[in-house]
Amino acid sequence: MKMNKRKWKIIDAAHRLFIEKGFHATSIQDILDEAEISKGTFYNYFTSKNECLLAIIEYVEAEGYQKRIELAIGKDQQDEEVFIKQLAVRLNMNKKYNMLALFNHVMQLDDKEIRKYMDKQYRAELNWVSKRIADVYTPGKNDYSLDHAVMLLGMVHHFLHVWKMGMEEEVEPEKVIRFILKRMKSMMNDQMKSGEKFFSEELFSFELSGEGRAQRLLDSFIKKIDYITKKADSEQLDYLHFLQKEITSESPRKFIIESMMLSLKHVFKDTELEYEISQVVQLAEKYIKCQEGEEV
Amino acid sequence: MKMNKRKWKIIDAAHRLFIEKGFHATSIQDILDEAEISKGTFYNYFTSKNECLLAIIEYVEAEGYQKRIELAIGKDQQDEEVFIKQLAVRLNMNKKYNMLALFNHVMQLDDKEIRKYMDKQYRAELNWVSKRIADVYTPGKNDYSLDHAVMLLGMVHHFLHVWKMGMEEEVEPEKVIRFILKRMKSMMNDQMKSGEKFFSEELFSFELSGEGRAQRLLDSFIKKIDYITKKADSEQLDYLHFLQKEITSESPRKFIIESMMLSLKHVFKDTELEYEISQVVQLAEKYIKCQEGEEV
DNA sequence: AGTATTTTATACCGATAGTATATTTTTTGC
DNA sequence: GCAAAAAATATACTATCGGTATAAAATACT
Structure with a gap:
């Protein structure tokens, strides 16, 4: 990077x-x-101190996103160990970069933009955890997974907070996650037996599919591309323009876009724009997934 | 007030x-x-904007504290309904006064004093919840109650957050508490069977007993009394001085102090110092409990 | 009524975020 | 290698804010 x-x-x-x-x-x-x-x-x-703070957070988020993908490569979707490690990634990042301190600062900012960004991030995390819980523990069903995701995140966060507050030893997110997941198993069984549900799984689904999300992703994508094209050389520009054209076309072809993203990563490797490109690639991936969901 | x-x-x-x-x-x-x-x-x-913010928070906390005591009067310690209502008190206060927004602002403050105050408050809440869980669900034992308290608070807070984020309906803390407590029951059984414990119950016990806490309570008490005496009339002063003398004596007599506190509440009723007096009474109550604990 | 306390109005200080600009340094293209 | 372009620097400036200081006016107390 x-x-x-x-x-x-x-x-x-x-x-x-x-x-x-x-x-x-x-x-x-x-x-x-x-x-x-x-x-x-x-x-x-x-343009401001706030934007500088946001850049730090975005950088850490992106790094965590990449690590989670790497952890899943070649592994079974139902593998609990992978899930644990993936969960730990973000918490370890928080520890490594001392993000909790920063989040607290962010929370207080009256800056609407940053608040919105943090909210979006939490929603995305909830959706991800929710989906992964269904993958690992109740394959084929996800009736309760939003409830479970909220519980899991709530318990883990507070456990880490208390640990940090009360003990000298260094915090070990994985230890907390393992403990909480054990507790959750009996709870999940029990809840499914009783049939009680709190949050409906569609609560944040507009974040996962729907025109709104697709449009927003596309907007961000185009904005990023615009920014990058200003600084790219002619060879890189060819790739960018082609990608932009394909993704905004009537029916973008998935294999082409995936190929383009690989090329982009390669072409921008070790350049100043590498970081920006990784963001574009993320956006494109999400956009494709989003479109796929709609076509199904 | x-x-x-x-x-x-x-x-x-x-x-x-x-x-x-x-x-x-x-x-x-x-x-x-x-x-x-x-x-x-x-x-x-x-003396500063921060102190003004702190005053707002302190006021709300004090009101919640009083309401919890009132709810317990004449009721059984094991009564789950009382526990639920008591839990809801603080969350309802947060809703009523929109405290969550404020807490977020507070969190960002670099002011060490406020951070320390908020930490202390969270510890106190954990201890209280921990004790009440033992009261209601595992009378006579409290091996796991700190674990359970952290889980409970973690889940409830995140549930409320998600509710606020995702739904139009007004937040109903009691509904959340009831749902979470149901989930916790199966979890608590299971954990006690397995015997696994995460936090030892002594983690924050230095907050509940020990010379340090007593001394700190006494300090706060004397500071408050000093402040009040400056503004009290002669009749009130008699009470205050007597209380101060008794509580700082070699072996303060509990029944005298309790009597004095009732009188104080009465004498200061509907005066400008009523609020300050309620704080003093709280401190005295805590101090007595603390001393009792040591003598056992 | 007269004294003491509180409130007001106002001016001031030091620090801060952010802007503007002229000058120097570095990078780039040929 | 050199000239044009871009980026970085130094510096001065504005406006705002938190907090202090103080003299005059209003209010409360006895």
């Missing part, structure tokens, strides 16, 4: 300072000193 | 603004305009 050298330097410095001193206690000047850059440079890469 | 008229006006205005615009987006000037007071007056009652 190369990104722009200076941009990375800023993000890295800001990240350290935000965790060490807190978001509000860190002034722009602090960041400039720590990153050894000038004010102009900072505002060349970010 | 009368409090000082102007102080109340400020707290009320600030509360509305914090929820509406967010803590950081609300300037002192906004509060002054909304409450129709001058800057001098504001800083006469609060």
Whole structure:
């Protein structure tokens, strides 16, 4: 993950300072000193301090997303060990990058954009956990999986919080996850016997399918592509234009897009735009899945 | 709850603004305009914006504390209905005063004092829930009750969050609590059979007993009394001094202190200091319990 | 009525986020 | 290798905010 050298330097410095001193206690000047850059440079890469914070969070999210995909490669969908490791990924990222401290700062921001982003992220996580619970524990059915996902995340988060608050030992997310999953098994059986359901699984389904989501994904995609095309060279531009044309066509062909994404990753490998490309690829993947869901 | 008229006006205005615009987006000037007071007056009652926020939170907490005590009067310790209603109290308060929004703002504060206060509050809630779970579901034993308390709070909080995020209907904490408690029963049975325990019940016990807690309670108590004595009349002063003398004596007599507290509540009824007195009474009650625990 | 306290109005300080710009440095294209 | 273009720097500036200080006016107390 190369990104722009200076941009990375800023993000890295800001990240350290935000965790060490807190978001509000860190002034722009602090960041400039720590990153050894000038004010102009900072505002060349970010339009505000908030956007800088958001960039940090986005980076960590993206890294976690990739790791989860890697963990699933070649493995059975029902494999509980994979699920545990995948769950742990995000929590470990939080630990590694001390994100909890940052999230708390984010939460307080009055910035609507960031709030919306965080909400969206939580919804996505819920949907993912929900789907994976159904995969592993109740294949073929997902009647209760939203309930279970909320329970799982709620318990795990609070367990980690209490652990951090009360014990000296370093937090071990996997240990917590294993313990909670054991508890959940008896609970899931019992609930299915009783037939009680709290949240209907369609609650957030508009996030998983539907025109709204597809349109939003497409918007983000086009926006990102626009940004990248400004900085890409001619060879790269060919790929980008072709991809853009295919994905916005009447009936985009999945195999072509998947091929293009592989090529894109390759062409942008070790360039400053590598990070941006990984985001575009994610968007395209999600868009395809979304469209597939509609056609079924 | 009368409090000082102007102080109340400020707290009320600030509360509305914090929820509406967010803590950081609300300037002192906004509060002054909304409450129709001058800057001098504001800083006469609060030393900072943070302290003003803390006052709002403290007020809500105190109200919840009182309501929980009232709910328990004359009822059986094992009564599940009482427990449910008591749990709902705090969540309803959060809803009523829109505290979740505030908590998020608080979380971001770099102010160490407020963070410490919020942490303490969470610990206290955990201890309370833990004790009550043992009361109701496993009388005489509390081996697993800390685990269970963390699970319960974790699930309930996330359920409420998801409900708020995803549905139009107004949130009903009691409904959530009942659903979660049902789920927990099968889980608790299962866990006790397996014998697995995550957190030891002594994790936060230093909060429930020990010299440290007693000393801290006493400190807070004396500080509050000092503050009140400055504004009390001579009759009230007699009570206060007597209480202070008794509680700091070598072996404070419980029945005397309890009697004094009843008198205090009566003497300060409908005065500006009523709110402060209720806090003192709380502190005294906790201190007595703490001392009793040591003598056993 | 006269004293003490509270409230107001207002000016001020230091720090901050963000803007603007002229100058220097680095990168890029040929 | 050199000139044009882009990026980075240094610096000065604006507006806002939290908080302090103080003198004058309003209110409360006895």
